Amino acid sequence: MTSWLLVMPIAVPFATAVIAYLIRHSVAGRYVSLAGSVLSLVASIALLMAVLDQGVVAAQMSNWDAPFGITLVADYLGVVMVVITAITGLATAIYALGEIPERLEKLGYHALFQTLIAGVTGAFLTGDLFNLYVWFEVMLISSFGLLVLGGTREQLDAGIKYVALNLVSTLVFLSGIGLLYGVTGTLNMADLAGAVAEVEDQGLITVIAMMFMVGFGVKAGVFPLFFWLPASYHTPSFAVSAVFAGLLTKVGVYALMRMFTLVFVGDVGFTHEILIWVSAATMLVGVLGAAAQSDFRKILSFHIISQIGYMTLGLALYTPLALMGGVFYLVHHIIVKANLFLVAGVARLQAGHTDLYRIGGLYKSSPFLAALFIVPAFSLAGFPPLSGFWAKYLIVKAAIELDAWVIAFVALFVGLLTIFSMTKIWGMAFWKPHPDGIDPTPDRAPARIRVPMMIPIVGLAAMTVVIGFFPEPFVQFAEIAAMQLLDPSDYVTTVLGAQR
Amino acid sequence: MNSIIFTAGARILVALLFVFSLFMLLRGHHLPGGGFIGGLIGAVAFIVYSLARGPAEAKAALRLSPEGIGMVGLGIALAAGMVSIFFGAPLFTGQWYWVGGDSYETALFSINSVLVFDIGVYLVVLGGILSLAFAFEEET
Amino acid sequence: MESLTALIVGILVAASVYLMLARNFVRFLFGLILLSNAANLVIFASGRMTPGAPALVPYGADAPLGVVGNALPQALVLTAIVIGFGLLAFTLALAFEAYRRLQTMDTDKMRLAEPEESDEDITK
Secondary structure, three states: OOHHHHHHHHHHHHHHHHHHHHHOOOOOHHHHHHHHHHHHHHHHHHHHHHHHHHOOOEEHHHHHHOOOEEEEOEEEEEEEEHHHHHHHHHHHHHHHHOOOOOOHHOOOOOHHHHHHHHHHHHHHHEEEEEEEHHHHHHHHHHHHHHHHHHOOOHHHHHHHHHHHHHHHHHHHHHHHHHHHHHHHHHEEEEHHHHHHOOOOOOHHHHHHHHHHHHHHHHHHHHOOOOOOOHHHOOOHHHHHHHHHHHHHHHHHHHHHHHHHOOOOOOOOHHHHHHHHHHHHHHHHHHHHHHOOOOEEHHHHHHHHHHHHHOOOHHHOOOOOHHHHHHHHHHHHHHHHHHHHHHHHHHHHHHHOEHHHHHHHHHHHHHHHHHHHHHHHHHHHHHOOHHHHHHHHHEEEEEEHHHHOOHHHHHHHHHHHHHHHHHHHHHHHHHHHOOOOOOOOHHHHHHHHHHHHHHHHHHHHHHHHHHHHHHHHHHHHHHHHHHHHHHHHHHHHHHHOOOOO | OHHHHHHHHHHHHHHHHHHHHHHHHHHHOOOOHHHHHHHHHHHHHHHHHHHHHHHHHHHHHHHHOOHHEEEEEEHHHHHHHHHHHOOOOOOOOOOOEEEEEEEEEEEEEEEEEEHHHOOOOOOOHHHHHHHHHHHHHHOO | HHHHHHHHHHHHHHHHHHOOOOEEHHHHHHHHHHHHHHHHHHHHHHHOOOOEOOOOOOOOOOOOOOOOHHHHHHHHHHHHHHHHHHHHHHHHHHHHHHHHHHHHHHHHHHOOOHHHHHHHHHOO
C-alpha cells in the first residue's frame, strides 16, 4: 500500500483540477479547490508518517521494475518538500477565496492552480530524470497560464520574458538528459548514481553536469540566470505570486540538490566550487537589486534571488552541516516568502497600491497586520529567535568550519542588507503616514475578502514562530535529510530493490 | 475557404478521418495505434471541417468545449490508472479481464483499464489540439 | 551517421542562438523552435543510430527477433516533441496576444512590467 501513499499527493490535486475545471462557472469550484488542498495535505502527511516510520519509501508505477519503469520515491528531503508544498497550497487556496475575482475563476484559475501543485509535488517525488522533465513541464505550462490569467498588459509583458527564458532552460535540461542517457544508458536517478561513476570519460560527465547546472540554475534563479524572476513575479495576483515565490524556484533548488548529491559527485572540486561563487554572487546581486527597488513585490522578488544563494551555498559547501542548513533553509524560506507576498496583498487591499511611495500608515491603522509582517520579515533577515536565524546560523557555521571566510562574510553581510530592505518596507509602508492622507484601516475591504486573506498569514506566521522557538525537531529532521543526501546508499537500494 | 470541391470533399474526408481515428484508438496497445495517434487524427478531422465550414460550425458540431473535453479525458485517464487500487497493484498497472479465453490469442475480446486510459488520452489530445486550433483560427 | 547528426545539431544550435539574440520576439520564437528540434535530435541520437527494425515483439515471442532500434529514446523524443509542441503553441498564442495588446514585438520596448527609472522616481 505504500505505493499509493506516494501516488496520492500527486493524484489528489490532479483530480481536483479536473473537477474544479468542469464546475468553474459555479461558486462551488473554489470550495472544491479548497477541499482538494486539504486532502493533499492529509495525503502528504500520511506519506510523511510512512517515511518517518520506514526511512526511504519507493514505488514502481505500473509494476515495471526499476530502472525501466517510472519510480516514485520519497526520502526525508523529498517528503518534507511535499508537505511544505501542500501547506503552501492550502494557504494560498484559502487566500484565493478572498482575493481571486469570479472573472478569473471562470477562466479556470483553480484548475491551473491545482495542476501547478500537482506538477511541483510530482517533481519532488519522482525518481526518474525524464519524468522530472515531464513534471517540470506540467508545472511550467500551468504557471504560464496563471501568470497571464486575466491578461493585463503588464502580465503579457512579464509573461513573454518568463516563458522565453524558462523554455530555454527546459531545452538545456532536455539536451542534458539526452546526453546523459547516451553516456550511461539509464535515466533512473538511483541507477544513474552507480552508472555515472563507471563512465570512463569523467570529463564528459562534468560537461553534462554543467548543462544540468545551467538548466536548473535558470529555474532556481541563480546569478547570472535570474532575470526572468524580477521581471514577472510582481505582475499576477498575489495568491499566484505567493505560490510562485514559495515553490517554483525551490523546485530548481531541489533538483540541483538531488542531482549534485546523487549523480554528479565525481568532480566535486570543480562543479561545487563553481556553485560556491555562483551562490555568493546570487546572494549579493539579489540583495543589492532589492535595495534599488521601491515596489513591495519587486523588493521581495529580488530577495528570493538573494535567499536562493544561501540554499545553493548549503549544497555547494557539501558538508553534512551545510546541507543540513540548506534543507532547513528551503523549508523556512518557502513559508516565510509565501507569507510576505500574502502580506503584500493585504497591504495593497488596504492602502491601495504596492509602490512604497504611494502607501503608508499601515502600522497606525492596522497594527495586527504590522505585527504579522514583522514576523516573516525579521525571519527573512535572520533575527533570533525566528526560523531564519537558525537557517542562516547553520549555513554560516558550515562556511566557517571550512575556513571559507569570504563566503561567511558575504552571507552575514547579505543578512545585514536584508534588514535594510525589510526596514525600508517597514518604514515606508507601515510607519510613515499615507501620502494621500488616507487612513488604510482594515474596514476598507469587506470582511468576506479580508478574513480569508488574513487566515493563511496568521497560520504561516505561527509556523515561522514555532520553527524559531522549537527548532530542535526540525534541525534533527534536516540532519537526517542531509545524511541521506550525502550517503545515498539507502535511496539507491530502496529504489532498485523496491517491489510495489 | 471558398472552394466548392474542398467543401464537398471535406464531407467524405471528415467522416473517413473520424472513423479511422476511432479504429486507431481501438486497435491500440497490441498493434501500432492508440489514444494519442487516434486523438491526433480525430483532431485533424475537426480541423478539416472547420477549414471547410468555418470554426463556428466546427465548434457547433463538436457540441462541447474542447477544453472541457480535454479535462474530462484527463479525468478518465486518471481514473483508469486509479482502478488498480482495487486490485492491490501500483498506479497505472493494466487490469485485464478476458472474455472467452485467457490470453490475447484465445480470447474474443477483453475488458481492460488500458483501453479506458487510451480513451482518456484520445480525449485529452483531441481537446488540447482543437482548443489551440480554434483559438488560432478565430484570431486570424 | 552519428557525426552527421552531431553536425546537424551543431548547425541547429548555432542558428537558434543567432535567432535568439535578435530583439524581435518572433525571431526569438523561431530560435526556440530550432533549439527544441536540436534537443530532440540529441535524445534521438543518444539511443545509437542502428539500422535496426522497429522494436516490436512478434506473436508468441518474448523478445524482438533480430536487430531492433533502441525504442526508449524514440518514446522519449515523442514525449518531448508533444510537450514542446504544446509549449511552443502556447508561446505563439501569447506572442500574438502580446502583439495585439502591446503593439510591438521589439523586446527592448516591452518595459511595462519593468518601467525605466526616471529621475523623478529617484528624487521623490
